[in-house]
Amino acid sequence: MASAYDSSNSADRQFVRTAMKAPMLEQEHELDLARRWREEEDEAALHELTTAYMRLVVSMAGRFRNYGLPMSDLISEGNVGLMQAAARFEPSREVRFSTYATWWIRAGIQDYVLRNWSIVRTGTTSAQKSLFFNLRRLRAQIDDTDDGVMTRKNTAWVSEHLGVPLRDVESMASRMAASDRSLNAPMAADGDGQWQDLIADESAIPEEQVMAQRDGDRRKEWIADALKALNARETHIILQRRLCEDGVTLEALGHELGISKERVRQIEHQALGKLRKALVRIVGDPETSGLIPNV
Numbered sequence: 001m002a003s004a005y006d007s008s009n010s011a012d013r014q015f016v017r018t019a020m021k022a023p024m025l026e027q028e029h030e031l032d033l034a035r036r037w038r039e040e041e042d043e044a045a046l047h048e049l050t051t052a053y054m055r056l057v058v059s060m061a062g063r064f065r066n067y068g069l070p071m072s073d074l075i076s077e078g079n080v081g082l083m084q085a086a087a088r089f090e091p092s093r094e095v096r097f098s099t100y101a102t103w104w105i106r107a108g109i110q111d112y113v114l115r116n117w118s119i120v121r122t123g124t125t126s127a128q129k130s131l132f133f134n135l136r137r138l139r140a141q142i143d144d145t146d147d148g149v150m151t152r153k154n155t156a157w158v159s160e161h162l163g164v165p166l167r168d169v170e171s172m173a174s175r176m177a178a179s180d181r182s183l184n185a186p187m188a189a190d191g192d193g194q195w196q197d198l199i200a201d202e203s204a205i206p207e208e209q210v211m212a213q214r215d216g217d218r219r220k221e222w223i224a225d226a227l228k229a230l231n232a233r234e235t236h237i238i239l240q241r242r243l244c245e246d247g248v249t250l251e252a253l254g255h256e257l258g259i260s261k262e263r264v265r266q267i268e269h270q271a272l273g274k275l276r277k278a279l280v281r282i283v284g285d286p287e288t289s290g291l292i293p294n295v
Contacts, residue, residue, distance in 0.1 A: 019054030081108030226278035234271035
């Protein structure tokens with residue numbers, strides 16, 4: 001009894017054989033099919049047009065088979081690109097549909113490879129995409145077939161050839177040389193310890209959390225004492241402008257207080273000067289006293 005896997009492979013082979021047997025189209029007939037689909041939405045014309053260029057999808061998918069992804073999925077994504085090309089093709093430009101469709105097919109397959117080659121998204125910029133799809137070919141040209149770290153000379157050559165930074169070449173070479181690894185996978189055969197155990201905890205330790213809380217409370221007390229040096233209007237402006245998560249605009253405060261926004265700015269500036277003098281009087285030097293937190 002044939003397995004589901006064998007049945008799937010058989011169907012894929014049958015699809016490829018059918019695609020390669022489809023007759024080629026003359027340019028006039030090709031343009032006529034494209035016009036019928038674009039102007040009349042003739043599905044029979046669309047079917048004949050796309051069927052004739054399934055071979056182009058199969059050929060393009062074969063160029064990306066070394067990325068470890070199923071050939072059937074590459075062909076499926078290429079077919080999506082082919083359909084997009086058929087939907088956007090303009091017969092009035094009088095170019096061959098195959099020339100236009102090639103870009104869409106390649107783009108669809110490349111996007112699929114970038115999304116599925118690794119758990120972590122690869123190639124988020126055009127330069128990185130170019131590097132991802134050309135690095136192996138360029139390394140083969142200079143006989144750099146080692147999966148390890150590239151030499152400085154070879155890295156510089158690839159960087160100059162593709163116009164990308166050296167650090168991008170080094171990073172991409174390192175990523176392509178190693179496969180994805182689960183953080184829960186054991187580090188040794190005996191299963192003692194996982195890779196995630198090596199990740200440093202960047203959160204503050206309990207002692208640092210207590211110290212930060214204490215320092216924060218002390219700063220609040222100092223600021224509260226310093227605010228007593230301001231009058232009611234100055235305090236209100238400082239609270240609304242400087243001590244709120246979403247500071248109020250000068251214009252809004254001016255409307256609230258019945259003064260111009262320029263006058264609000266002047267009062268705020270004067271209040272900040274008073275506040276600064278009051279804090280220095282209370283705590284002394286701002287840095288040595290801890291008024292200004294270490295970043």
